[in-house]
Amino acid sequence: YTFIDGESGFQINFAGMNFADKDIDALNEKFVGVNLEMQKIEQGEIKNPDENRKVTHFTDRSIYTGSPIYNEVEDFVEKIRTGVIKGSTGKQFDAAIINGIGGSALGPQLLQMAINGPYWNELSAEKRNHYLRIYFLDNTDTAGLYDALQVCDLETTLVVNVSKSGGTQETKNNMIVCMEQYEARKIDFRKHACAITMRGSELDSLARDNNWLKVFEMAGAPARPASWGIFRRLLQESTSRAFSAARATWTSSRAIPSSPTIPPTCFPPCGILPARAKATATWSLFRIPTA
16 A cells, blocks of 8 residues: 655555555445545535535645746745845845644644655755755644744744634734744844735734735635645755645546545545554655655
8 A cells, every 4th residue: 555656756655554455445335436526526516515615625736836826935935045035134044933733734744754854954054955944833832932932043034824714823822922032132023924824814914914024825726725835845846846746646536546545545544444443543654755
């Protein structure tokens, strides 16, 4: 149970999960139905009847690369990396704090570990090719927030605030503390902050009214992947570009129709079967080539 994307070389291995071949075989009939439902999603069928909404984040991925929001993200982060955009004191950015809760942090954290490994932040700027060191604020743990602020030079740190609703309280709490720390050190937070959120949200209004460095809209195709996009682009360019392309393929029903060995159909049983077996821990291993 290893899926290998032929173009990018990305691999996902499910062999360490707590299930046997017979468990997957018993679900074969369900895989056919899963594939049909995926096709309905891709064709735009309403899948959220309570809100009369489509589920578009699968199809958004397939059109994200090369879209206006993609190019906007590419341009912004490249200017950060090369020092065209600097902080308020004129120093080049060297680190980024990703301030988000739930999926706004978990996806970026997975990418950070899979692409850069656990010791990325220890490398020199030259060895990182001036891609940023990355830290996460993913809950309201005051000790974790304190630790991040202690190791980051605020003059060279970008704060990326991510909240789709724009009103996530935990994200807001951490943001307020960051703003206070910048103010205490007489550093203009506005020139060190960007937001990823829905247009018209509380966070969107705050960022635009105060002329933050950048605001990316998280709503509508293909802007939904912007939060992943900006983080992805903070990482190494070659592997991050490949990941975007591979992710669009992995989540498509057209990858290998009805096959239980591709991510769209393998992820759900990998979550369900170990839970039924009362497993104490479940893991999937992502391997992302760096060459």
